[in-house]
Structures are given as structure tokens and as C-alpha cells.
Amino acid sequence: MFEYLAHxxxxxxxxxxxTLTPAQLTHAAEWIGRSGDPRSxxxxxxxxxxxxALVREGAIIGLEALGAAxxxxxxxxxxxxxxxxxxxxxxxxxxxMDALSLLALG
Numbered sequence: 001m002f003e004y005l006a007h008x009x010x011x012x013x014x015x016x017x018x019t020l021t022p023a024q025l026t027h028a029a030e031w032i033g034r035s036g037d038p039r040s041x042x043x044x045x046x047x048x049x050x051x052x053a054l055v056r057e058g059a060i061i062g063l064e065a066l067g068a069a070x071x072x073x074x075x076x077x078x079x080x081x082x083x084x085x086x087x088x089x090x091x092x093x094x095x096x097m098d099a100l101s102l103l104a105l106g
Contacts, residue, residue: 002027002028002030002031002032003031003034005031005035006031006032006034006035007035010032010035010036010037010039010040011037013028013031013032013035014032014035014037014039014040014043016028017032017043017047022050022052022054022055023054025047025050025052025055025058026052026054026055026057026058027058028058029044029047029055029058029059029061029062030058030061030062030065031062032044032062033061033062033063033064033065033066033070034062034065034066036066040062040066040070041063041066041070041073041074044059044062044063044066044070044074045059045063045073045074045077047059047062048060048074048077048078048080048081053088053089053091053092056081056087056089056092057089057091057092057095060078060081060092060095060096060098060099061095063078063099064098064099064102068102068103071099071102071103072103074099075100075103078096078099078100079096079100081093081095081096082096082097082100
């Protein structure tokens with residue numbers, strides 16, 4: 001479903017994020033990024049502060065799918081997620097470090 005919406009109705013996909021469970025939201029985040037919709041950055045950036053670590057990690061994957069410009073724009077948020085004192089989840093910290101590495105590689 002998320003893949004279909006990403007390709008055919010990204011507005012609906014973005015609108016439904018408030019109705020999804022954390023597990024669904026984690027999966028949807030990647031497709032939000034893959035949609036290429038310019039509004040995706042705002043939604044994914046807000047997910048970086050979600051209470052669920054899985055959603056935060058999904059948001060990072062979505063930002064990677066959205067592209068280098070999105071990662072660059074999210075760099076301060078990614079740095080925050082990469083730091084142990086501001087991010088309790090090792091998985092989220094690792095995903096943030098991977099995304100920052102992608103930026104460094106250009």
C-alpha cells in the first residue's frame with residue numbers, strides 16, 4: 001500500500017502518517033522518502049523526534065531515499081540522533097552515522 005501511494009498519491013501518504021501505528025510508520029517512512037514529494041522532508045524530519053526508535057530509524061532511511069539535499073538539510077538533526085547523550089537507541093545512532101557518512105562521501 002505505501003509503495004503504491006508513494007508513486008500515485010503521495011499527498012494521501014503524507015496525510016495518513018498521523019493515523020499509523022509505529023510499526024506502520026516505520027515502513028511508510030522509507031516510501032515517503034522514495035515518493036520524491038518536496039513536502040516529505042518536513043514529515044520525515046518530524047519523525048526524527050518520534051518516541052519510537054524504530055520510527056526514528058525509519059525516518060533516517062526515508063531521508064536517505066529522498067536524496068543528498070534532504071540529508072544535507074537534515075544534517076543538524078542527524079548529528080543530534082548520532083550522539084549517545086541525545087539518542088538512546090544504538091540502531092538509530094548507527095543509522096544516523098551511516099547517513100552522515102553518505103554526506104561526507106558526497
